[in-house]
Amino acid sequence: FEEHLVTIQVIESLYSNAATKGARDDSRNQHLAKRLFDDAVKLRASDIHIRVSELRGCQIFFRVHNDLEFQAEHPYSFGQQFCSTIYQAMADVSDSTFKPNARQDARISKRSNLPPKLDGIRVATSPQVDGYIMVLRLLYNDTNDSTSLEDLGFSHAQSRTLTLAKKRPTGINIISGPTGSGKSTTLQRILTGIIKEHAGRKHVITVEDPPEYPIPGAVQTPVTNADTEHERSIQFQLAIKSAMRLDPDVIMIGEMRD
Numbered sequence: 001f002e003e004h005l006v007t008i009q010v011i012e013s014l015y016s017n018a019a020t021k022g023a024r025d026d027s028r029n030q031h032l033a034k035r036l037f038d039d040a041v042k043l044r045a046s047d048i049h050i051r052v053s054e055l056r057g058c059q060i061f062f063r064v065h066n067d068l069e070f071q072a073e074h075p076y077s078f079g080q081q082f083c084s085t086i087y088q089a090m091a092d093v094s095d096s097t098f099k100p101n102a103r104q105d106a107r108i109s110k111r112s113n114l115p116p117k118l119d120g121i122r123v124a125t126s127p128q129v130d131g132y133i134m135v136l137r138l139l140y141n142d143t144n145d146s147t148s149l150e151d152l153g154f155s156h157a158q159s160r161t162l163t164l165a166k167k168r169p170t171g172i173n174i175i176s177g178p179t180g181s182g183k184s185t186t187l188q189r190i191l192t193g194i195i196k197e198h199a200g201r202k203h204v205i206t207v208e209d210p211p212e213y214p215i216p217g218a219v220q221t222p223v224t225n226a227d228t229e230h231e232r233s234i235q236f237q238l239a240i241k242s243a244m245r246l247d248p249d250v251i252m253i254g255e256m257r258d
Contacts, residue, residue, distance in 0.1 A: 008057050012075035029085035034113065036060070039071070040138060041115045046180060047138065052079035052100075053131040066180075076131070083125070083134045091123055093210040093222050100125075100132045107210035107222075108136075117141060119214050139184075139213055147193040152182055166190055174256075188213040191252060203247060207239045208254035219246075223254075233257045 040048050045062035052058050058079025061068040074082070080100070087098035087106055090113045094106030106123040108114065114121065122137040149159040165173050175183050191204055195217035206215065209223040209232070221243065223235050236257045243251050 008073065008075055012057070012077060015075050015077050026085045026089045029082050030089060030113075032082065033086050033090060034115075037118070037121070037138075038115050041117050041140075043069075045138060048136040050079065050083060050134040050136070051128075051131070052076065052083060052133070053128070055130050058082065079131075083132075086134070086136075087123065087125070094123070098125075101127050103127070105210060107212075109211075120212065122210065122212055137212075141214075147189045147196060149186065149189060152185060152189070162190065166194060184212045187252060188215055191215050191218055191250070194250060202249040204250045204252070205243045205246060205248045206252040206254065207236065207243055208252075209236070212254075218252075 036048065040062050043062055043064050045064050047063040049061040049063070049068065050058065051061070054076055057076050058074040060071045060074075062071055063069075083100075084098045086108075087094060087104070088096075090110075091106035091108050092110055095104055098104070102125075104123075104125045108121040108123065109119075117140055118138055119141040120139045122139060123134065124137070125132060125134045149162055150156060154162070162173075165171075175186055177183050191206070192215055194202055195204055195215070200217050204215070204218040206218055206220045207223060208220060211220040211222055214220070221239060223232070223239050236253075236255075240251070240253065
């Protein structure tokens with residue numbers, strides 16, 4: 001073969017004329033997605049951004065050390081098929097169909113779809129002016145190595161305060177902060193610590209949309225995707241009511257809806 005430098009439009013036309021459709025496309029795209037996940041893990045990326053635009057085609061970025069780094073460019077049609085495959089063929093907690101013009105959440109947790117160093121991938125999509133964006137949050141499994149909060153950067157005094165708070169039999173602890181600040185990791189360590197300290201004698205239930213880090217010993221319940229914010233709020237209320245009837249010692253609510 002010979003290499004030729006061509007415009008993205010030429011590549012677009014080649015994809016448009018390709019004969020492979022349906023399941024073979026999905027299989028090829030799943031293979032490409034797994035390779036993309038492997039590349040991101042090697043760089044210890046926290047997120048993968050896939051921007052699909054009719055004007056600019058499909059652009060892929062990794063967030064590494066808090067900065068977006070450009071990785072690849074593909075035609076628009078490739079981006080459509082690629083994102084659809086990730087959402088419909090690889091995600092196991094999701095809507096039944098991928099809707100480019102809607103905001104959707106999902107999770108990839110099947111071991112066969114993940115590199116060894118990941119426990120899962122959280123998927124979020126949103127429409128943009130001339131297309132849509134899909135962001136994949138990589139959930140590394142090295143969070144299970146320790147339950148120490150000081151290892152995360154908390155001071156001894158802060159860790160002691162949190163330890164006292166988690167021992168209270170009643171009340172609410174609210175953990176908030178900007179994206180990537182460590183909320184989920186902190187919660188995972190606190191709940192794992194409670195389960196280990198009580199040798200599994202405490203019933204811990206989570207209500208999440210979707211579940212993120214696995215918490216051994218906890219009952220992690222997903223909230224099904226809904227078409228509107230009102231419906232999602234109702235689903236959260238129903239999930240919380242259900243959790244209250246399941247004889248819990250601790251309930252962790254993934255987000256405050258209303």
